[in-house]
Amino acid sequence: MIALLLAACAGPGADDTGTSTITAEVVPSANISTLATLVWSSPEAFAGVVRYGTDERTFDVPFDASATTHETLLLGVPAGTEVTWTVLDDAGAPQGTGTYTTGALPTELPSLTIAGGGHDQFMLTPLIGATTAAVILSPEGHIVWYHLDDRGLDVYRVRLASDGSGIVYNAASVSGDPAEDSALVHVAWDGVASTELAVPLLSHDFVELADGTLAAIGVKYGPGADGADVRGDRIVEIAPDGTQTDIWTSWDCFDPTVYEGDDIELGWTFANALDYVAETDSYRLGLRNFSSIVEVDRSGACGDVIGGDPSDYTFEGSRFRHQHQFHVYGDRLLVFDNDGAGGNASRAIEYALDPVAKTATQVWDYTPDPKVYSFVLGDAARLDDGDTFVAFSVAGQLDRVSPDGVVEWSVNTDVGYAFGFVTLVPALVP
Amino acid sequence: MRLSTLAALLVLSGCDASKDDxxxxxxxxxxxxxxxxxxxGALDVPSIVTASATNVSVCWDEVLHDLQCHAMDPTVDIENVGLVRFPNYSQEEVEVALSTNDLQQSAISGYVEYQPGSVGDGPSTCANLEDFSFFGTGIDVTEEYTEAGGTYMLLLTQGTTPGVGARMITFLEPRAAETITEVSIGDGCGLLAVDAxxxxxxxxxxxxxxxxxxxxxxxxxxxxxxxxxxxxxxxxxxxxxxxxxxxxxxxxxxxxxxxxxxxxxxxxxxxxxxxxxxxxxxxxxxxxxxxxxxxxxxxxxxxxxxxxxxxxxxxxxx
Incomplete structure (x- = not known):
């Protein structure tokens, strides 16, 4: 790892404000080449912000006047980049400034080909294939944080820990038999502290609720149409005290003698995406083999089903098939549709929902040219400016596309590297 | 079919100084x-014609030298066989991308693999396409291995990480008019020519x-x-x-x-x-x-x- 350039200097304007000059040192992370900590102190305590960043992006980290020594995590900058930091008092006067250069990324991570100007969200995503890792991409598409995982399982989802301490990901397997040693893994920002919550037979997705409860998709075996066991699904909640409770299984909503689903050799319902709806304290669960999205109350009661044979909604326009991640925005449903377009082409597709008439009317879709196929995983999300973020996960391609279908930004991996689901967040720390 | 791709020549500037100076x-x-x-580099990837939309048996016991013409034992050194489909690339375009290390994941519409020994009692040097899978998903050869499907590349690697450790590469070329369902991959010597x-x-x-x-x-x-x-x-x-x-x-x-x-x-x-x-x-x-x-x-x-x-x-x- 390249040694970072350390800087410590008095801030211009220090004498003007009457505030004592600071002493500072940039300490590079031993584990993450893009990460460093600014350790600084002043003879007298004062409040303000540490501003750091690059030509591309700056961050403000506030501090208070309760101490004269501070440690500020310099998080979110790309590799091999000169970073400028400045300590500002609460009047905006600089009390110290300096620069350092971040190190290079480890060779296990792929080169990313970036075209266009990005967007305004950080992207948390797994890398799978030639490398298994949890990474964070800057809004422009550069890797700014990473954690390699060598346990031999895959990672499908990465989220911010709700307490701002780092990230949480699921180490699991949906290839063949599920893993008994699957886990939800918390990694602190420094990349050192890591804790595991063992949850056997985890599957694609999980969410964290406001009270710290984690909810995850897991595999559940039960009787199929002919009485022999089939691979269904469950939602398991893990309370903050570690108690694990299956609050729902596939059999709570569906009868295998009525709904057989596609590709039974993969599983019966094959749940693959999970969202939590705070307004109704319920979940939305994607079922790949039913091509359905089902609402599930936290008590386990089943609500509306959108899509597939069990659908409570009728469709106007094209239907989605073998979908993965989806999002609901008001009366709109945005879905990553793996197979609905046919011909080994995946797409994002949007519907206007009428919950009274129970109709889903196609209003928009985006299929890249040339076609891109993500036979599993995939994500689609609406950005604040009306553009749509689309992750063709196993095709290693991320797109930002305008409402009229113009690709305004894209990221591609080298062959052998794929993305998992992509979680968009406006900031990395609260 | 023999195909050849030449990568662009690097033109060095300011290199006229005496080596002794x-x-x-x-x-x-x-x-x-x-x-x-x-x-x-000139990469000459062989292409093997097979029947289309049907199971095909592929053997690699004749691969006694890898792409660099280094001796190898196909029963030991081939630990993973990957089948990659490029829906929009010709064989020539795949060769160019391989030569220039400029192959992106999005160019691929399908990847399945077979690990010798993972089926049956021990290492083998043959596999049926129907035995290939990835992420728990197998290949439906009647739909996924067809003449219209694009360019298919078999990648024989040492190690099991997808795409890493290539020892031998060949194209498979399914044709509806063909009936060949058993094919053998040849030796790797002579496929890669370099000029430095x-x-x-x-x-x-x-x-x-x-x-x-x-x-x-x-x-x-x-x-x-x-x-x-x-x-x-x-x-x-x-x-x-x-x-x-x-x-x-x-x-x-x-x-x-x-x-x-x-x-x-x-x-x-x-x-x-x-x-x-x-x-x-x-x-x-x-x-x-x-x-x-x-x-x-x-x-x-x-x-x-x-x-x-x-x-x-x-x-x-x-």
Whole structure:
């Protein structure tokens, strides 16, 4: 790892404000080449912000006047980049400034080909294939944080820990038999502290609720149409005290003698995406083999089903098939549709929902040219400016596309590297 | 079908300094584009015609040499067989992308793999396409292995990481009019032709007695003139070739590890500098330059399809 350039200097304007000059040192992370900590102190305590960043992006980290020594995590900058930091008092006067250069990324991570100007969200995503890792991409598409995982399982989802301490990901397997040693893994920002919550037979997705409860998709075996066991699904909640409770299984909503689903050799319902709806304290669960999205109350009661044979909604326009991640925005449903377009082409597709008439009317879709196929995983999300973020996960391609279908930004991996689901967040720390 | 692809020639500028004029050499240990060799590669991937939309048995027991014409044991060295489909690429376009290490995941619409020994009682050198799978998903050959499906490439690798450690590559070409359902992959010798120019590159001065620090932070292109990603560089080689000249070594580019008199290597993890004293070989750690012959310094990418070093230069001990 390249040694970072350390800087410590008095801030211009220090004498003007009457505030004592600071002493500072940039300490590079031993584990993450893009990460460093600014350790600084002043003879007298004062409040303000540490501003750091690059030509591309700056961050403000506030501090208070309760101490004269501070440690500020310099998080979110790309590799091999000169970073400028400045300590500002609460009047905006600089009390110290300096620069350092971040190190290079480890060779296990792929080169990313970036075209266009990005967007305004950080992207948390797994890398799978030639490398298994949890990474964070800057809004422009550069890797700014990473954690390699060598346990031999895959990672499908990465989220911010709700307490701002780092990230949480699921180490699991949906290839063949599920893993008994699957886990939800918390990694602190420094990349050192890591804790595991063992949850056997985890599957694609999980969410964290406001009270710290984690909810995850897991595999559940039960009787199929002919009485022999089939691979269904469950939602398991893990309370903050570690108690694990299956609050729902596939059999709570569906009868295998009525709904057989596609590709039974993969599983019966094959749940693959999970969202939590705070307004109704319920979940939305994607079922790949039913091509359905089902609402599930936290008590386990089943609500509306959108899509597939069990659908409570009728469709106007094209239907989605073998979908993965989806999002609901008001009366709109945005879905990553793996197979609905046919011909080994995946797409994002949007519907206007009428919950009274129970109709889903196609209003928009985006299929890249040339076609891109993500036979599993995939994500689609609406950005604040009306553009749509689309992750063709196993095709290693991320797109930002305008409402009229113009690709305004894209990221591609080298062959052998794929993305998992992509979680968009406006900031990395609260 | 024989196909050939030539990568673009790297045109080096400012390389007309005399090799004996040490004053014209650059900063000691500084590796720059002007120091890099020029490389062209011709990859001639064979294509095997088969029946379409049906199961096909593929054997690799005749692959006794890999793409670099290095001897191998197909029962031991082939640990993964991957079938890759490119829906929008011709065979020629795939070859170009392989040669230039410019193949993106989105060009692929399907990947399934087979690991010998994972089916049956032990290592085998044959597999049915129906036995291939990935992420728990198998291949429906009637729908996914068809003449209209695009270009299909079989990748035989050492190791099980997808796309890494290629020992042999061949195209499969399903045709509706064909009935061939059993095919065998041939030997790898003669498929990869390379042409290297070491002499034109400015030599890199390094003090004979140390320090041995090298710095490639300003390196921007590989031997083919393509932009490099520093994170791709995962290995360094410093090697001595007794009695050899840069010109004689140009013809042995794929055998540089095999023909070295003394060979020292070290893994790299995203660094842009290294101390050669950290490189090790059969005789222990590298301690300095000596002997009559040629010293070569290489930076490698083990995950790239193209086996040629990203950077290769002649060291001028000073």
């Amino acid at each position: 040490t004053a014209a050499l650059g900063e000691p240990g500084k590796l720059a584009d002007v120091n890099n060799y020029a490389f062209t 120019d070491l002499e034109a590159a400015t030599r890199v001065p390094i003090p004979a007695a140390g320090p041995f620090t090298v710095d490639w932070s300003e390196l921007t292109i590989d031997g083919q003139g393509n932009p490099i990603a520093v994170e791709d560089i995962d290995g360094l080689m410093i090697a001595f070739y007794a009695g050899e000249t840069p010109a004689s070594l140009e013809t042995q580019l794929l055998d540089l590890e095999l023909v070295a008199t003394d060979l020292y290597t070290m893994p790299l993890t995203g660094a842009t500098t290294a101390d050669l004293a950290g490189a090790t070989g059969a005789s222990g750690a590298f301690t300095g330059f000596s002997g009559e012959g040629t010293w070569l310094l290489a930076l490698r990418c083990s995950t790239c399809y193209n086996p040629a070093p990203i950077f290769l230069t002649v060291v001028e001990p000073t």
